[in-house]
Amino acid sequence: MQESKQPEKGEVGKPGWLQVLTIVFFLFYMLIPIIATYIFSVATRWDKTILPEGYTLEGYTEVAKNPYFLITLKNSLVLSVLSVVLNLVLIVPTVYWVHVHLHAAKPLLDLLMILPFGIPGVVLALSLVQVYNFQPIHRSPFLLAAATVIFTMPYMYRSVSNNIEAIDIPTLTEAAQSLGANMVNVLTRVIIPNIFPGILSGSLLVFATVFAEFTLARLIVGASFKTFPMLLVEYTRKDGTIAAGLSVISFTIAWIVSLLILWVSGKGIKSTSDVIKAR
Amino acid sequence: MNNSSRWQKAISAWAGLTPFLLFCLAFEIVPIILLVRGSFLDKSGHLTTAHYVDAATPLYLKSIWNSVKLSGLTAAIGTLLGVFIGYNIYRWPSKRVQELLITLSDVTTNFAGAPLAFAFIIVLGSNGIVTQFLLQYLGLKIYPTFSVYSFSGLTLAYVYFQLPLMVLLIIPAFAGIKKEWRESATNLGANTFAFWWNIGIPILAPSLLAGFVLLFANAFGAYATAYTLTGSRLSLVTLQIGFTITGEVLHDPGIGQALAVGSLLIMGTCIAIYQVASNRARQWTRR
Numbered sequence: 207m208q209e210s211k212q213p214e215k216g217e218v219g220k221p222g223w224l225q226v227l228t229i230v231f232f233l234f235y236m237l238i239p240i241i242a243t244y245i246f247s248v249a250t251r252w253d254k255t256i257l258p259e260g261y262t263l264e265g266y267t268e269v270a271k272n273p274y275f276l277i278t279l280k281n282s283l284v285l286s287v288l289s290v291v292l293n294l295v296l297i298v299p300t301v302y303w304v305h306v307h308l309h310a311a312k313p314l315l316d317l318l319m320i321l322p323f324g325i326p327g328v329v330l331a332l333s334l335v336q337v338y339n340f341q342p343i344h345r346s347p348f349l350l351a352a353a354t355v356i357f358t359m360p361y362m363y364r365s366v367s368n369n370i371e372a373i374d375i376p377t378l379t380e381a382a383q384s385l386g387a388n389m390v391n392v393l394t395r396v397i398i399p400n401i402f403p404g405i406l407s408g409s410l411l412v413f414a415t416v417f418a419e420f421t422l423a424r425l426i427v428g429a430s431f432k433t434f435p436m437l438l439v440e441y442t443r444k445d446g447t448i449a450a451g452l453s454v455i456s457f458t459i460a461w462i463v464s465l466l467i468l469w470v471s472g473k474g475i476k477s478t479s480d481v482i483k484a485r
Numbered sequence: 486m487n488n489s490s491r492w493q494k495a496i497s498a499w500a501g502l503t504p505f506l507l508f509c510l511a512f513e514i515v516p517i518i519l520l521v522r523g524s525f526l527d528k529s530g531h532l533t534t535a536h537y538v539d540a541a542t543p544l545y546l547k548s549i550w551n552s553v554k555l556s557g558l559t560a561a562i563g564t565l566l567g568v569f570i571g572y573n574i575y576r577w578p579s580k581r582v583q584e585l586l587i588t589l590s591d592v593t594t595n596f597a598g599a600p601l602a603f604a605f606i607i608v609l610g611s612n613g614i615v616t617q618f619l620l621q622y623l624g625l626k627i628y629p630t631f632s633v634y635s636f637s638g639l640t641l642a643y644v645y646f647q648l649p650l651m652v653l654l655i656i657p658a659f660a661g662i663k664k665e666w667r668e669s670a671t672n673l674g675a676n677t678f679a680f681w682w683n684i685g686i687p688i689l690a691p692s693l694l695a696g697f698v699l700l701f702a703n704a705f706g707a708y709a710t711a712y713t714l715t716g717s718r719l720s721l722v723t724l725q726i727g728f729t730i731t732g733e734v735l736h737d738p739g740i741g742q743a744l745a746v747g748s749l750l751i752m753g754t755c756i757a758i759y760q761v762a763s764n765r766a767r768q769w770t771r772r
Contacts, residue, residue, distance in 0.1 A: 219578060220578065221573075221576075221577055221578055224573075225573045225576065225577070228569060228570055228573045229570070229573055229574070229577070229586065231570075232570045232586070232648075233589075235644075235645065235648070236589055236590075236593045236645070236648075236649065237589075238608060238615070239601070239604035239605055239607070239608050239645065240593075240596070240604060242604065242607045242608050242614055243600070243603065243604045243607055246607045295504075296504060296505050296508055297505070299501075300501075300502060300504075300505040303498075303501040303502065304502070307498045307501065308498045308499065308501065308502070311499070311502060318509055320756060320760060321513070321756075322513070323702065323752075323756050323759075324702070324749070324752045324753045324755070324756035324757075325513070325517065325706075325749065325752065326705070326706035326708070326723055326726075326745075326748050326749075326752055327706060327708055327723075328706075328708050328723045328726040328727050328730070328745070328748075329517075329520070329726065329745040329748055329749055330513070330516070330517075331727075331730060332520065332726055332729065332730050332741060332742070332745050333516035333517050333519065333520040333745070334512065334516050335730055336516070336519070336520065336523065336738075336742075337515070337516040337519055337520075338516075352508075352511075352512040353512065355508070355512075356509070356512050356513045414595065415595075418595070418597075418598055418600075420598050420599055420708075420709040420712075421708040421709050421712075421727075424712075424727075424731075425727055425730045425731065428731065435598060435599050435600075435709070438599045438600065438603070439599045439709075439712070439713050442599065442602065442603045442606065442713055446606075446607075449603050450603070450607065452600075453599070453600040453603045453604060456599075456600045457596065457600055460592065460595055460596060461592060464588075464591060464592040464595065465588075465592070468588060468591065
C-alpha cells in the first residue's frame with residue numbers, strides 16, 4: 207500500500223526543504239501543547255528551566271484523592287452512555303427507515319442533520335432553559351442529555367448512513383428471505399451486522415464528544431450535576447498540577463477513542479461532511 | 486394501486502419518522518422558534534424591538550465585534566496555513582507519513598475546550614515553557630505585549646483546532662485536481678503560476694470558501710475554550726449569552742435573547758454558504 211498513489215509527477219523521492227519546514231512547523235504547533243501537558247502533569251517544578259526540575263506522580267494521587275474526581279467521572283460516563291443509547295434508539299432506525307422505505311425524506315433528514323452546526327451551544331442552552339422552566343425537567347440532567355443528543359446526532363447519522371449506502375439492503379434482504387429468514391432474522395442477523403462498523407464508530411464519536419462537552423453541561427445544569435470537564439475548568443483556576451492530571455486524562459481518552467474510530471472505519475481521509483464539529 | 490391505498494402507504498411511511506421528528510421539534514426547533522419570538526416581545530407580551538435597542542449598547546456591540554474579529558482572524562489564519570500545510574501533506578512522498586499527519590489532524594481538531602486552554606497556559610502562560618524558552622535562549626520578552634489570557638492568546642488557541650480542520654477539509658479538494666489536467670496545461674505551455682491561477686485556484690475556490698465559513702462558524706459558536714482561558718477578561722458574544730443564563734452578572738434576559746438571535750443569524754448564514762459551496766466543491770472531488 208505504500209507508494210501506491212503518487213499525487214504528482216516528479217515528486218518521487220525526497221520532500222523539498224520548504225515542505226519539510228512546513229510540516230515541522232505543523233508538528234510543533236500541534237504537539238508541543240499536548241506533550242507539555244503530559245510532562246507538566248508529572249513535573250515537580252517547571253517554570254524556571256527548560257526541562258522540569260524533577261518528576262513526581264503527586265498530581266495523580268491528588269487527583270485520585272479528590273472526592274469530586276470519581277463523582278464527575280461517573281456523571282460524565284452516565285451522560286455519555288445515555289447520549290449514545292438515545293442516539294442509537296432515535297437515529298439508527300430512522301436512517302434505516304428513510305433508506306429503505308422513504309427516500310423522499312432524505313433531503314429533510316439531511317437538513318435536520320446540518321441544522322445543529324448553525325446553532326451555538328450557548329443559544330441552544332438558553333432556549334432550552336427558557337422553554338423547559340418547569341420541574342422536574344428544568345435544569346435536569348435529562349434536559350442536558352436531550353441537548354447533547356441534538357448536537358451529536360449528525361455524527362451518528364453520517365457514520366450510519368455512509369455505511370448503509372455502501373451495502374445493498376434489498377439484495378441482502380431478498381437473499382436472506384429466500385433462505386427462509388423472517389424480518390426479525392433479517393434485521394438482527396443480516397442488516398445490523400453489516401452496518402455494525404458504522405454504528406460502532408458513530409457511537410464512539412458521540413461518546414467522546416459528550417465526554418468532553420462543557421458548554422451545555424455548565425449552562426443547562428450547572429453545579430448540581432458536575433461533569434468531568436467542569437471539574438477540569440475549576441482546577442485550571444485553583445491547582446495547576448491537578449488540572450494537568452485531569453487534562454492528560456481527557457487527552458488520553460480523546461486519543462484512544464479517535465484511534466479506535468480510525469481503526470473501526472479503516473479509512474484515513476474522511477469526507478468533508480464528517481469532520482465538522484459543534485463546539 | 487388506487488389513490489387511497491397509496492396515501493395510506495405514504496402516511497405509514499412518514500409515521501415511521503415520528504419519534505425522531507418529535508425529538509427534533511421538542512428539543513431544537515420549537516425552543517429556537519420560541520427564543521426568536523421571545524426576543525420581539527416585552528414582559529406583557531406586546532411586540533417590541535426594545536431588546537435589540539438595549540443590546541445595541543457599546544458593551545454588547547463590542548462583544549459582537551470581538552467575536553467577529555476573533556472568528557474572522559482565526560478562520561483566515563486557519564484557511565491560509567491549512568491550505569499550505571494540507572498541500573504539503575498531500576504532496577508528501579511517503580503514503581505512511583501522509584496517513585500519520587492526517588490522523589494527527591483528525592485527533593487534534595477535537596482537542597478544544599478546557600484541556601486545550603490549559604495546555605496553552607502551560608506553554609504560553611507568563612511562566613509557560615515556550616515563554617521561558619524565548620526569554621532565556623532568544624532574549625525575547627513576549628509579556629506583557631502578548632498574553633495567553635487575552636485576544637492574542639485566544640487567537641493562537643483557536644488556530645490550534647481551526648488549522649487541522651482546514652487540513653482535513655482541503656486535502657480531498659487537492660485530490661480532485663487531476664494529474665492529467667496539470668499535464669495538459671503544461672503541454673499547452675502553462676507554467677506553474679498559470680496553472681494555479683487559471684485552473685487550480687478556480688477548482689479549489691468553492692472548497693476554500695466552504696472551509697473559511699465553516700471555520701468562522703466553528704470559532705463564532707465556541708464557548709469552552711474562551712471561558713477557560715479568558716474568563717470575563719475578554720468580552721465575546723457567546724460569553725455574554727452565557728452570563729444571562731448563569732446570572733453571574735446582572736443581566737436583562739431580553740438582551741440575551743437578542744444577542745442569541747443575532748448569533749443565530751451569523752452562524753446560520755455561514756452554514757448556508759457552507760452548504761452551497763461544499764455542494765459546488767463536491768463536483769470536483771466526486772469520482
